Amino acid sequence: MYAFIFFLTFLLIYTIFAVYAERKISAFIQDRLGPMEVGYYGILQTVADLLKLVQKEDIVPTAADKKIFKPAPVIVFMAVFAGFAVLPLTSGFKGAEVQIGLFYLLAIISLDVVGILMAGWGSNSKYALFGAMRSVAQIISYEIPLGLSVLCVIMISQTLSLQEIIYQQGIYIQHLDEGAVNYLFGIKALGIETTNIGGILTWNIFRAPIFLIGYVIFFIASLAECNRAPFDIPEAESELVAGYHVEYSGFRWALIMLSEYGMMLLVSFLGAILFLGGWNSPLPNIGSFALADWTTGEPGTLPGHLWGGFWLIGKALIAVGVQIWIRWTYPRLRLDQLMNLSWKYLTPAAIILVLLSALWRLLMI
Amino acid sequence: MxxxxxxxxxxxxxxxxxxxxxxxxxxxxxxxxxxxxxxxxxxxxxxxxxxxxxxxxxxxxxxxxxxxxxxxxxxxxxxxxxxxxxxxxxxxxxxxxxxxxxxxxxxxxxxxxxxxxxxxxxxxxxxxxxSLKKLGLTLMTDYVLAFEVIGILLLIALIGAIHMAGGKRKEVSDAS
CATH class of the missing domain: 1.20.120.1200 (NADH-ubiquinone/plastoquinone oxidoreductase chain 6, subunit NuoJ)
Structure with missing residues (x-):
């Protein structure tokens, strides 16, 4: 139960700062100042915007299909927020500890497509409909490389439980499975055991170095899942005004924005868990400097919770930062380029990666 | 209740x-x-x-x-x-x-x-x-024939869909 309350408050606070960060980073990249008026360096700008937003009238267009138009933002938000249920934030965190957490996460995320379609159709506006169609086509296309890159991790980790996947990537690997050991680059033949060294050396991108490519594929696909630039053709301001949520105002619009930022956070968490070691420390044990021991903390204890939360949230927020950075750096892809990238480059690369992961798994045992 | x-x-x-x-x-x-x-x-x-x-x-x-x-x-x-x-x-x-x-x-x-x-x-x-492990093992041993047949069936459907949808339209090499 506390997972629900924690993630709800965390998501709200995070969104306020993420919007501020987005505006400040974009301003920095474009050599502007960004919001400067409200509070010190404009830090309260988002809070002021939020207050304004909540007071706004909830406008429903006369021609809109009200039965579909009204619940659509709720469904989009629910789909994204339900994904947070299975995230293991720390080593002792009791969210929903289901065996099939990863599978559940992928399935529940795909529900937001339905919400987007409802919003686009219910608005009864051609811009909204175009936006929804593009968005859904894009999300469905990019779910394939995303799913395949996740599949690679499942093949190496041999489990669908997110908590287990994280445990395997650190010094507490034997906490769940007594006999488990980690080798450098996952190759047993090298004979260099890293079980007690931990740190970055046991992260999945080091356990199987092919995951460096896997993470890039995952990251690109996750950008498209969130409809973020350079894959923001569904919301292309210059041609569609704002995409599928163009007719929304007030609180419903805020919900859609909240789920968009929530989705960014969710895929960043997922990327950190699958590839970047989850709540494990990046610092390895070097001889008598047991940095990994000092910065991880025994599972279930207070230091374990604090360090775990710090590392995982830190990694996720850095990934969100990179998403923002990319948005303001790269131009938008054209629709055909978008589909080309997904179907002709990412998907074949991901399929090859699945094959390589199977081979790599053979090296590991 | x-x-x-x-x-x-x-x-x-x-x-x-x-x-x-x-x-x-x-x-x-x-x-x-x-x-x-x-x-x-x-x-x-x-x-x-x-x-x-x-x-x-x-x-x-x-x-x-x-x-x-x-x-x-x-x-x-x-x-x-x-x-x-x-x-x-x-x-x-x-x-x-x-x-x-x-x-x-x-x-x-x-x-x-x-x-x-x-x-x-x-x-x-x-x-x-x-148990997920048990499910997977059963699927790949006891029911492997059904599993593979379904896989091939899906592949055939996929190829059929591509055949029906594609190939009729001429690709324009230069989008501009």
Missing amino acids: DLSTFVFYFFAGITLVSALFILFTRNILYAAFALMLTFLGVAGIFVFAGAEFIAITQILVYVGGILVLIVFGVMLTNRLQGQKVLTPVYRKLMGLIVGGGLFLILFKAIVEANFGAITWVSGNTQTEPT
């Missing part, structure tokens, strides 16, 4: 009400979105029965895949004039007879059947959550 009974009736209620709504609404799109509720309700019942994996597969395949495809189909074919997409009702009497008859047969069979006497039901009374 304890919590689990309440949860069961909650999901059963969602399934039933949304299924009835699909029957009685004449707006195709409302029916499609109500179908989502039906699928979710059935997924909830699967979880309740201890079959988490089937429940998630149900959501992934039916809600994330097939339902979106249905809605997409309706949108791409019908929206153009701006009016609502309504379906007329044909052959009410015949439909009622066939549907009612099927229901009667099923109802009779379920009431008459003695499920407790079937060996694979009475042999599996443990209620622990399904």
Whole structure:
């Protein structure tokens, strides 16, 4: 139960700062100042915007299909927020500890497509409909490389439980499975055991170095899942005004924005868990400097919770930062380029990666 | 009434009400979105029965895949004039007879059947959550033929879909 309350408050606070960060980073990249008026360096700008937003009238267009138009933002938000249920934030965190957490996460995320379609159709506006169609086509296309890159991790980790996947990537690997050991680059033949060294050396991108490519594929696909630039053709301001949520105002619009930022956070968490070691420390044990021991903390204890939360949230927020950075750096892809990238480059690369992961798994045992 | 009974009736209620709504609404799109509720309700019942994996597969395949495809189909074919997409009702009497008859047969069979006497039901009374490893192993050993046949069938369907959809349009090499 506390997972629900924690993630709800965390998501709200995070969104306020993420919007501020987005505006400040974009301003920095474009050599502007960004919001400067409200509070010190404009830090309260988002809070002021939020207050304004909540007071706004909830406008429903006369021609809109009200039965579909009204619940659509709720469904989009629910789909994204339900994904947070299975995230293991720390080593002792009791969210929903289901065996099939990863599978559940992928399935529940795909529900937001339905919400987007409802919003686009219910608005009864051609811009909204175009936006929804593009968005859904894009999300469905990019779910394939995303799913395949996740599949690679499942093949190496041999489990669908997110908590287990994280445990395997650190010094507490034997906490769940007594006999488990980690080798450098996952190759047993090298004979260099890293079980007690931990740190970055046991992260999945080091356990199987092919995951460096896997993470890039995952990251690109996750950008498209969130409809973020350079894959923001569904919301292309210059041609569609704002995409599928163009007719929304007030609180419903805020919900859609909240789920968009929530989705960014969710895929960043997922990327950190699958590839970047989850709540494990990046610092390895070097001889008598047991940095990994000092910065991880025994599972279930207070230091374990604090360090775990710090590392995982830190990694996720850095990934969100990179998403923002990319948005303001790269131009938008054209629709055909978008589909080309997904179907002709990412998907074949991901399929090859699945094959390589199977081979790599053979090296590991 | 304890919590689990309440949860069961909650999901059963969602399934039933949304299924009835699909029957009685004449707006195709409302029916499609109500179908989502039906699928979710059935997924909830699967979880309740201890079959988490089937429940998630149900959501992934039916809600994330097939339902979106249905809605997409309706949108791409019908929206153009701006009016609502309504379906007329044909052959009410015949439909009622066939549907009612099927229901009667099923109802009779379920009431008459003695499920407790079937060996694979009475042999599996443990209620622990399904082990994923066991499921995977069984799928790749005992049921591997069915598994592979389904795989090939899907591949054939995929190739067929590509053949039907592609190849007719000339690619323009220069988009500008």
